Amino acid sequence: MGIRNPSRPGFELVIVWRIQIDEQGKVLPKLDLLTKVPLQALELDKNRVIETAPLSFRTLLGVLGIEATLESLIKSLCTEESS
Numbered sequence: 001m002g003i004r005n006p007s008r009p010g011f012e013l014v015i016v017w018r019i020q021i022d023e024q025g026k027v028l029p030k031l032d033l034l035t036k037v038p039l040q041a042l043e044l045d046k047n048r049v050i051e052t053a054p055l056s057f058r059t060l061l062g063v064l065g066i067e068a069t070l071e072s073l074i075k076s077l078c079t080e081e082s083s
Contacts, residue, residue: 011036013034013077016034017031031057032054032057
């Protein structure tokens with residue numbers, strides 16, 4: 001699943017979702033967040049938010065679970081435009 005903003009070309013978040021099944025048949029979902037950001041934006045990111053996003057995503061998965069983490073990510077990227 002990829003998230004792109006047409007008004008900001010070159011900025012992309014990709015969620016890689018794999019499913020692993022162990023010998024006992026237990027299903028283990030594995031999710032990762034990959035970022036694609038123009039170099040100019042990376043240079044402006046003094047707090048390294050983009051660089052640490054994949055690790056922060058994994059931390060949220062452990063705390064909130066899959067559904068709440070994805071919902072949180074989507075909400076953080078959506079902005080409401082006032083009329």
